[in-house]
Amino acid sequence: MSDFFAPFAPDPNEPRRRRFKPVPFRVIAPNLITLLALCLGLTAIRLGYEGRLELAVYAILVAAVLDAIDGRVARLLKGTSRFGAELDSLSDFVNFGVAPALILFAFTLDDVGGVGWAAALVFAIASCLRLARFNAALDNPHKPEWQKNYFVGMPAPAGALAALLPIYLYFLGIPTNSEVLAPFNLAYVVAIGFMMVSTVPTYSGKTLGKQVPRERVLPLFVGAVALVALVVSFPFAMLAIAVLVYLATIPVGIQRYRKLAKAHAEAHxxxxxxxPAPLPEASDEPDDRPAGP
Structure with a gap:
């Protein structure tokens, strides 16, 4: 038996084996941004039930900004991965489906009892279904290039920020949390949920700003600074205006989408x-026609 377990001296120059392959930081960075957004969404739920609605809205707003950044950071660093895509979808469901539904239920929907909870469930489930359909649509290789400028239905971040409109109006002095307006808030939240799962085309804005004329660069900087100043100074007024403008532009987007779809169909x-018509295939059958003279 001693022959099988003979003592030996290890080679000091032998490289140390690694159990796991190291992951580049360019892959980790977008996922860290997604996790930070998820933490903000979960914190927004706690703030909403503690009655600190203003901070809860800010948390969801910052989570929406981070959600718009993480994908662009991943593409910029070439750190896209299947894991990151799945993590982003799960984070979006919590941040823009569960968190707004629970905050709205604590704010106004609980005034109508079980029906209000049903409306919160409809909104959360609609957000989940919308994200699942979005992930499935990514695998469509035959999607025309012009359709990439449009979403099918309202995207989850926009739906979450739009659903919080009663809270924006409340901080502007409109008592939207009263029992009289609770049924209207319920109908509004359900309508936003159905917009997310609908097939209504909404403009995505993904190609907006890719090519900016040189003479418009400085005015763009000034406008961006002015916009940030207005959002910081009048956050809820600007959020309410942005939601109302966004909802008002949906019919314009539908008309534009139909015009592009018609032009695409005519071009096709x-x-x-x-x-050119395909040539007839040669037949192996004998020709029964009579021969010429």
């Missing part, structure tokens, strides 16, 4: 008509 039909 014209290309099909201009394509």
């Amino acid at each position: 039909a014209a290309s099909q008509a201009a394509a």
Whole structure:
């Protein structure tokens, strides 16, 4: 038995084996941003039930900003991954589905009892379904290029910020948390939920600002500074105006989408008509026609 377990001296120059392959930081950085947004969404739920609605709205707003950043950071650093995509979807469901539903229920929907809880459930589930459909649509390789400028239905971050409109109006002096307005708030929240799962096209703005004319750069800087100053000085007024403008522009986006879809269909039909007809296939059957004279 001693032959099988003979003593030996380890080689000091042998490289140390690593159990796990190191992960580049460019892959970790976007996921850290997503996790930070998730922490803000969970904190917003706590703040909402503690009655600190102003901080809860700020938390969801910052989470929406981080959600818009993490994907761009991943593409910029070339750190996109399947894990990051799944983590982003789960974080969006909590931040823009669960958190707004619970905050709105604590704010006004509980005034109508079980029906208000049903409305909160409808909004949260609609957000989950909308995210699942978005992930499934990413695998469509035949999607025309112009359709990338539009979402199918209202995106989850926009739906969350739009659903919080009664809270914005409350901080502007409108008593939207009264029992009289509770049924209207319920109908509004359910309508936003159905907008998220609908097939109504909404403008995404992904290609906005990719090419900015040189003469518009300085005015763009001044406008951005002015916008930030207004948001900091009058946050709830600016949020309410932004939501109302966004909802008002949805019919314009629908009309524009239909016009582009019609032009795409006409161009496709014209290309099909201009394509040469396929040659008839050679037949192996004998020709029964009589021979010429």
